[in-house]
Amino acid sequence: MSGEAGEFRIAVIGAGVVGLAVAERLSKLYRGIVFLEKNDSFGQETSSRNSEVIHGGIYYPPGSLKATLCREGNLLLVYPVPSEGRVGLGIHATIDLAGRVRFGPDVEYVDRIDYAVDEGKGVFFREAVRSYLPSIVHAALEPDQCGIRPKLQGPGEPFRDFVIREESDSGLPGLINLIGIESPGLTASPALAEHVASLVEACL
Numbered sequence: 001m002s003g004e005a006g007e008f009r010i011a012v013i014g015a016g017v018v019g020l021a022v023a024e025r026l027s028k029l030y031r032g033i034v035f036l037e038k039n040d041s042f043g044q045e046t047s048s049r050n051s052e053v054i055h056g057g058i059y060y061p062p063g064s065l066k067a068t069l070c071r072e073g074n075l076l077l078v079y080p081v082p083s084e085g086r087v088g089l090g091i092h093a094t095i096d097l098a099g100r101v102r103f104g105p106d107v108e109y110v111d112r113i114d115y116a117v118d119e120g121k122g123v124f125f126r127e128a129v130r131s132y133l134p135s136i137v138h139a140a141l142e143p144d145q146c147g148i149r150p151k152l153q154g155p156g157e158p159f160r161d162f163v164i165r166e167e168s169d170s171g172l173p174g175l176i177n178l179i180g181i182e183s184p185g186l187t188a189s190p191a192l193a194e195h196v197a198s199l200v201e202a203c204l
């Protein structure tokens with residue numbers, strides 16, 4: 001294919017952490033890779049709104065892609081025991097890259113993408129944090145950020161894994177879709193890239 005970007009063999013759509021990891025991996029194997037990104041710059045969506053935790057993968061069903069692709073790392077966090085039927089891991093504490101202590105995230109289903117923070121949730125957050133940090137006072141907490149998880153699992157539904165597939169069966173050979181790359185997508189991104197590289201190799 002050719003155009004303003006010149007000739008290319010592979011297009012990576014979406015410059016979040018997963019697309020960047022995939023492009024980095026593929027660039028070691030192939031020439032002629034382009035990025036297609038709807039925003040002006042990389043990392044403007046989910047990847048810049050997460051907890052920065054390198055997950056150990058222990059919360060995901062053994063053998064699932066989420067567990068398998070999740071690399072071991074340092075867990076700079078305190079996790080509460082997850083509740084039955086949970087859709088997230090609970091409001092936990094992490095030390096972010098700037099050295100701040102961050103609490104969150106809570107989880108609620110939304111039907112549109114809006115990154116505005118609901119400051120009315122402060123009381124709920126304080127009560128959740130108090131279960132493992134009883135001395136916390138409301139004034140010590142300030143609103144931070146909101147992220148949107150691309151979840152496949154609807155309210156009350158059982159665990160759903162990452163979906164990674166080459167779309168020949170749908171009449172689109174060479175298209176590799178990555179769907180539902182929610183947590184632990186940041187941790188899993190190098191392994192996701194490796195997985196995609198093996199699918200690309202089979203296509204070319």
Ligand SMILES: Cc1cc2nc3c(=O)[nH]c(=O)nc-3n(C[C@H](O)[C@H](O)[C@H](O)COP(=O)(O)OP(=O)(O)OC[C@H]3O[C@@H](n4cnc5c(N)ncnc54)[C@H](O)[C@@H]3O)c2cc1C
Pocket residue numbers: 013014015016017018019020036037038039042043044045046047048049050051052053054055105146147148149181182183184185186187188
């Ligand atoms: C609150 C929260 C906390 C999290 N905490 C953790 C954590 O602690 N540890 C962890 O491992 N994971 C965590 N995650 C999950 C992790 O952040 C995501 O799995 C990961 O960032 C997904 O990366 P991505 O590249 O797939 O998506 P994104 O970063 O959203 O990138 C997708 C890109 O595609 C672009 N795009 C979309 N549509 C188009 C289009 N039609 N054309 C061109 N470009 C397009 C978007 O603009 C965007 O740049 C968390 C997620 C959330 C929301």
